[in-house]
Each structure stands twice: as structure tokens, then as C-alpha cells.
Amino acid sequence: MKLPFTPTTLFEQGPHLEILICATRIEVIEGRAVGLEFPEMSVRALVDTGASLTIINPQIAMNCKLKQTGRQKINAVGGEAGEFPEYAAAISFPGSQLPSLDTTRVVACPIIRQPFFSCLIGRDILRKWLFTYDGRSGEVEIGA
Amino acid sequence: MAAEEKALQKELGVFEQHKREWLLKHLGDFVVIADETVAGFYEDYESAFKAGLSRFGIQASFLVKQVWAEEPVYLIH
Numbered sequence: 001m002k003l004p005f006t007p008t009t010l011f012e013q014g015p016h017l018e019i020l021i022c023a024t025r026i027e028v029i030e031g032r033a034v035g036l037e038f039p040e041m042s043v044r045a046l047v048d049t050g051a052s053l054t055i056i057n058p059q060i061a062m063n064c065k066l067k068q069t070g071r072q073k074i075n076a077v078g079g080e081a082g083e084f085p086e087y088a089a090a091i092s093f094p095g096s097q098l099p100s101l102d103t104t105r106v107v108a109c110p111i112i113r114q115p116f117f118s119c120l121i122g123r124d125i126l127r128k129w130l131f132t133y134d135g136r137s138g139e140v141e142i143g144a
Numbered sequence: 145m146a147a148e149e150k151a152l153q154k155e156l157g158v159f160e161q162h163k164r165e166w167l168l169k170h171l172g173d174f175v176v177i178a179d180e181t182v183a184g185f186y187e188d189y190e191s192a193f194k195a196g197l198s199r200f201g202i203q204a205s206f207l208v209k210q211v212w213a214e215e216p217v218y219l220i221h
Binding site for chain 1: 148149151152156190193194196197201202203205206208209215217218219220221
């Protein structure tokens with residue numbers, strides 16, 4: 001998947017992409033059978049090599065009715081620090097060949113320092129990808 | 145206290161109660177706990193979560209937690 005940036009927009013905004021977040025596939029399928037709806041949300045996500053885990057804004061967890069599976073201790077430089085709820089989510093990448101993540105954990109923590117984004121894709125997801133960043137040309141490529 | 149903070153308190157208590165014994169055999173594994181029922185240990189989060197759904201159903205609450213001696217603190221820069 002190639003992300004179309006100019007060197008300036010890549011410098012100013014960082015590498016980002018549109019993703020779809022929803023409850024896991026099993027929950028969606030089994031939920032339908034009993035009349036439960038799990039909404040899907042399209043959000044702008046920043047690929048953040050400084051984040052060890054993937055972070056979403058808390059409102060997304062609420063809107064998508066994600067299932068909480070625990071809490072995680074997060075130390076955010078210059079922002080919130082403490083324990084935050086962890087959820088199971090599915091993440092997909094519309095318009096790309098990148099494989100969807102059917103069940104991945106995300107932590108709901110207000111993204112204060114990056115108000116342009118509702119999700120930070122952390123190194124837990126990056127460990128599944130080949131991520132190429134060329135600041136000179138503005139080319140960013142993600143392969144799985 | 146927000147609902148998210150109150151959630152899974154009992155399960156976290158069960159985890160703390162058993163943590164020392166689990167460290168010997170299940171270090172790094174993900175345990176699944178609902179109420180006071182321990183559903184098993186799994187190599188990764190995805191397997192553990194799916195096992196929890198299969199065992200307890202999609203409407204139940206359950207904890208998925210990795211067994212560590214000390215809780216990791218994740219950094220967000």
C-alpha cells in the first residue's frame with residue numbers, strides 16, 4: 001500500500017491513513033443473530049513509531065461498542081498518564097491489500113497532542129508490517 | 145468512578161490472587177477470566193479473546209491479561 005504524500009505534508013502531518021474500526025468479526029456475526037448491532041467507524045490514524053500500543057480516542061470504543069478486556073498502564077509524554085481501558089477491536093484498511101486485523105487490542109486514551117487523529121497505530125501493529133518512509137520524496141509504503 | 149474503571153474488578157482480583165503460582169508455569173501467556181472462572185491460558189491475545197467469546201458468549205464480560213511479574217508501562221511519545 002502506497003500512501004500519497006508530498007515531502008511537505010509528510011513532514012507536517014506524519015504518515016497517516018484512513019482505517020475502519022469495529023468490534024471483532026465473531027461479535028459482529030453472532031451479534032446480528034441476536035439483534036445486536038456493532039457500528040463501524042472510519043477514522044484517520046497516524047502511524048506512530050513512538051507508541052508501543054495502538055491507541056484510540058475513548059469515544060470510538062463507545063460508539064463501536066467494543067468489548068473491554070482489561071486495563072493498561074500508559075505513560076504519555078506531555079499528556080495523560082495512568083491506567084486506561086483496553087478493548088478488542090477489528091481494524092481494516094479500505095482501498096488497500098493490507099490484511100485486516102480481525103482481533104487486536106487497542107487502548108482508549110484521549111489523543112491530546114495529535115488532535116488531527118483519532119487513532120495512533122503503534123508498534124504492536126507495526127511488528128506485522130514492512131513500513132518504508134522516504135522523507136525526501138514523501139513516499140510511504142506499507143506491506144504485510 | 146467511571147464504568148470502564150469499575151469493569152472487571154473481580155477478575156483482576158482473581159488474577160492477583162493467583163499471579164504468583166501462574167508465573168511459574170504461564171509467564172507471558174494470556175489468561176482468560178470471567179467472574180471467578182479461569183478459562184485457560186493462551187499464547188497470544190487473539191487466541192485468548194476468541195476462547196473467551198467461545199466460552200462465555202459475546203454478551204459476557206471477561207478479562208484477557210498477560211501474566212507478568214510486574215505490570216508493563218507502555219510509552220506513548
